[in-house]
Amino acid sequence: xxYLEHKFEDNIIVTKLDKLLSWARSTSPWYFQFGLACxxxxxxxxxxxxxxxxxxxxxxxxxxxxxxVMIVAGTVxxxxxxxxxxxxxxxxxxxxxxxxxxxxxxxxxYWQHGYHVLKGVDLIIPVDVYIPGCPPRPESLIxxxxxxxxxxxxxxxxTKEKDA
Amino acid sequence: MINEQVAQKLETQFPGAVIxxxxxxxxxxxxxxxxxQDVAKFLRDDPELKFDSLQCITGVDLGxxxxxxxxxxxxxxxxxxxxxxxxxxKKDNPTIPSIEKIWRIGDWFExxxxxxYGIRFEGHRDLRRMLLPEDWEGWPLRKDYxxxxxxxxxxxxxxxx
Ligand code: SF4
Numbered sequence: 581x582x583y584l585e586h587k588f589e590d591n592i593i594v595t596k597l598d599k600l601l602s603w604a605r606s607t608s609p610w611y612f613q614f615g616l617a618c619x620x621x622x623x624x625x626x627x628x629x630x631x632x633x634x635x636x637x638x639x640x641x642x643x644x645x646x647x648x649v650m651i652v653a654g655t656v657x658x659x660x661x662x663x664x665x666x667x668x669x670x671x672x673x674x675x676x677x678x679x680x681x682x683x684x685x686x687x688x689x690y691w692q693h694g695y696h697v698l699k700g701v702d703l704i705i706p707v708d709v710y711i712p713g714c715p716p717r718p719e720s721l722i723x724x725x726x727x728x729x730x731x732x733x734x735x736x737x738x739t740k741e742k743d744a
Numbered sequence: 745m746i747n748e749q750v751a752q753k754l755e756t757q758f759p760g761a762v763i764x765x766x767x768x769x770x771x772x773x774x775x776x777x778x779x780x781q782d783v784a785k786f787l788r789d790d791p792e793l794k795f796d797s798l799q800c801i802t803g804v805d806l807g808x809x810x811x812x813x814x815x816x817x818x819x820x821x822x823x824x825x826x827x828x829x830x831x832x833x834k835k836d837n838p839t840i841p842s843i844e845k846i847w848r849i850g851d852w853f854e855x856x857x858x859x860x861y862g863i864r865f866e867g868h869r870d871l872r873r874m875l876l877p878e879d880w881e882g883w884p885l886r887k888d889y890x891x892x893x894x895x896x897x898x899x900x901x902x903x904x905x
Contacts, residue, residue, distance in 0.1 A: 658895050695900065
């Protein structure tokens with residue numbers, strides 16, 4: 581503040597509505613606050629004061645209705661998989677999914693012998709960004725989120741899709 | 745040597761309850777499952793034993809033709825001693841009396857052993873699966889367990905291509 585306040589005449593900004601929309605979406609992707617295993621601890625650390633996800637506009641929401649991004653942080657057991665799918669279905673469009681850690685990406689340590697673990701959350705819901713690591717450090721998570729923001733910024737929600 | 749003392753005490757109190765082994769195992773007491781509920785009550789209430797805390801129930805599949813084991817770790821908060829009880833159960837249709845009413849903590853312990861090994865605790869008031877979904881088939885920690893190919897349409901064991 582201070583530098584910008586009361587410095588300008590009434591002004592006009594020219595941009596495409598399309599661009600404005602995706603810019604707005606990309607700068608405030610609220611994420612769904614839930615964790616499934618140890619990776620969730622790193623997600624909490626990323627949200628806490630040192631790394632502070634709110635710097636990049638990410639705020640935790642406890643209801644799927646208010647969330648744009650689902651961070652699948654942890655082991656998706658087969659019992660939980662159905663709940664995860666239901667929560668995903670309850671989120672409003674546009675919605676995005678981040679598979680955080682090797683468990684959510686591919687089953688992780690339970691890849692071979694885990695009778696109860698889903699081998700990757702992308703078997704039940706579409707994933708936008710995969711983050712490797714066991715667990716990924718908050719820096720990795722933040723990089724993944726920035727990648728997601730880049731993806732959202734590149735979207736043109738109003739433009740007609742070209743026939744392939 | 746607390747195990748030997750307790751074993752002797754149990755032998756005099758409940759003849760036939762203690763399984764005498766050829767090679768005595770020092771760190772546990774082997775029991776038959778017949779009088780287990782009475783023995784458990786005795787262990788809890790006897791003034792010289794006072795095992796007031798059940799710390800763990802474990803199931804063990806010893807493989808092949810061996811019977812399965814249920815193992816109980818007991819501790820006395822007031823007398824500060826502890827023992828381990830082992831009770832073999834048959835592999836086909838394994839059942840054992842429940843001690844859930846004697847040590848209330850046994851409720852979830854027994855449900856977990858039931859969930860993983862399929863050992864039925866007779867007299868348990870709410871013997872359901874603990875961790876796995878209710879309609880899961882099989883007992884995952886048994887040695888002869890085969891992982892199902894799918895569950896509700898989700899692929900279980902397959903590595904993604
Ligand atoms: S990837 Fe590693 S840290 Fe993350 S949930 Fe799985 S086991 Fe835990």
